[in-house]
Amino acid sequence: MKRNSVLELGVGLFMLAGILGLVFLGLRVSGLSFGVPQNTFTLTANFANIGGLRPQAKVSMSGVRIGKVTDIELDPKWFDAKVTMQIDAQYDGKFSDDTTAAILTAGLLGEQYVGLTVGGSPKMLHDGDVIHDTQQALVLEQLIQQFVSNMAK
Amino acid sequence: MIDRIAALGRGTLDVLMAIGRAGLFLVQSVFCLPSREGFHLWLRQMHFVGVMSVAIVLVSGLFIGMVLALQGYTILVGFGADEALGQMVALSLVRELAPVVAALLFAGRAGSALTAEIGLMKATEQLTSMEMIGVDPLRRIVAPRLWAGFVSLPILTVIFAVVGIWGGYLVGVDWLGVYDGSYWSNMQDSVDFVGDVLNGMVKSLVFGLVVTWIAVFQGYDLVPTSEGISRATTRTVVYASLAVLGLDFVLTALMFGDLG
Numbered sequence: 001m002k003r004n005s006v007l008e009l010g011v012g013l014f015m016l017a018g019i020l021g022l023v024f025l026g027l028r029v030s031g032l033s034f035g036v037p038q039n040t041f042t043l044t045a046n047f048a049n050i051g052g053l054r055p056q057a058k059v060s061m062s063g064v065r066i067g068k069v070t071d072i073e074l075d076p077k078w079f080d081a082k083v084t085m086q087i088d089a090q091y092d093g094k095f096s097d098d099t100t101a102a103i104l105t106a107g108l109l110g111e112q113y114v115g116l117t118v119g120g121s122p123k124m125l126h127d128g129d130v131i132h133d134t135q136q137a138l139v140l141e142q143l144i145q146q147f148v149s150n151m152a153k
Numbered sequence: 154m155i156d157r158i159a160a161l162g163r164g165t166l167d168v169l170m171a172i173g174r175a176g177l178f179l180v181q182s183v184f185c186l187p188s189r190e191g192f193h194l195w196l197r198q199m200h201f202v203g204v205m206s207v208a209i210v211l212v213s214g215l216f217i218g219m220v221l222a223l224q225g226y227t228i229l230v231g232f233g234a235d236e237a238l239g240q241m242v243a244l245s246l247v248r249e250l251a252p253v254v255a256a257l258l259f260a261g262r263a264g265s266a267l268t269a270e271i272g273l274m275k276a277t278e279q280l281t282s283m284e285m286i287g288v289d290p291l292r293r294i295v296a297p298r299l300w301a302g303f304v305s306l307p308i309l310t311v312i313f314a315v316v317g318i319w320g321g322y323l324v325g326v327d328w329l330g331v332y333d334g335s336y337w338s339n340m341q342d343s344v345d346f347v348g349d350v351l352n353g354m355v356k357s358l359v360f361g362l363v364v365t366w367i368a369v370f371q372g373y374d375l376v377p378t379s380e381g382i383s384r385a386t387t388r389t390v391v392y393a394s395l396a397v398l399g400l401d402f403v404l405t406a407l408m409f410g411d412l413g
Contacts, residue, residue: 007196011204017207018312022354029318
């Protein structure tokens with residue numbers, strides 16, 4: 001059968017466009033990063049109520065993204081939510097051990113995330129440590145309930 | 154009364170026989186040894202089915218992305234959430250619109266042409282003459298077309314999604330003034346490569362197989378007259394579109410519906 005180089009070139013370009021498109025979808029759209037998984041260290045925090053926090057939610061400090069939530073489970077001892085977070089390794093030993101964690105909401109209807117605020121203690125947090133000072137998520141129903149019961153008084 | 158029951162039975166048997174023929178037909182044409190000549194036949198069909206469909210996919214992808222951004226913006230800005238535009242455009246394109254709309258366009262652009270081509274070959278008895286000289290028409294005519302459709306629809310889907318996201322960027326960022334950084338970063342935060350992009354690819358693989366299967370089977374199985382060809386071409390587009398939309402619901406329920 002006669003080879004047709006224009007046709008082959010066309011199909012080759014077509015396949016190439018597909019592969020490049022998939023790479024674009026991977027890197028630019030879904031934000032994959034190849035190579036070694038980034039160095040992280042683990043912190044956990046217990047919250048009385050996590051609201052709508054989900055795994056993969058971001059962990060930020062002063063609005064800068066420094067890590068993500070990897071696991072959320074119920075602590076069977078205290079019956080509160082145990083949130084495990086992976087923080088970039090460059091911050092290992094940089095946060096004081098009285099750092100507070102709060103569950104915040106991005107915008108009015110946005111996703112919930114964990115915000116960390118540094119304290120003033122000379123001791124530092126390391127891999128596997130627990131953040132003790134936490135602030136639970138704002139639950140709208142509870143707020144309204146408080147507001148209504150205050151109005152009644 | 155008895156006649157009607159018999160007619161119902163005849164109809165059922167006809168449908169079952171058609172399904173059986175279509176299944177046998179698929180198995181016989183897909184499973185054949187790859188050969189150098191088969192590769193060239195496949196290449197020729199890739200050009201016809203895939204490369205020639207790029208233009209329509211580019212244009213419709215661009216416009217669908219632009220419309221999505223425009224519609225999404227007017228709704229989201231009411232909630233003060235116009236930063237979520239990138240996320241909305243990307244998720245709806247990658248999960249739903251790119252696989253489905255590309256498959257519908259593909260059924261109209263390539264599927265109908267495949268049916269008409271094979272149907273005319275049958276009507277002019279080219280397929281029978283091939284069998285006479287010992288060439289299997291399933292291997293020579295049908296298999297390259299099936300494989301070309303199966304391979305090219307996912308590629309067309311990727312192109313559709315990329316162009317659509319770019320079209321959304323044009324309208325959202327350049328025209329309506331959504332902040333450039335939040336368009337991309339919201340998208341990257343919410344789109345998961347395996348869960349969204351690869352599931353969309355799985356959808357388009359299934360659609361590619363089903364649409365080409367219906368197209369070549371309708372061509373191969375038609376009544377070899379000019380009226381039969383016109384009917385089969387119509388049936389290809391109708392059946393393929395319905396199959397794509399129905400399967401899309403099933404696949405979406407399996408992938409994103411938390412049923413499993």
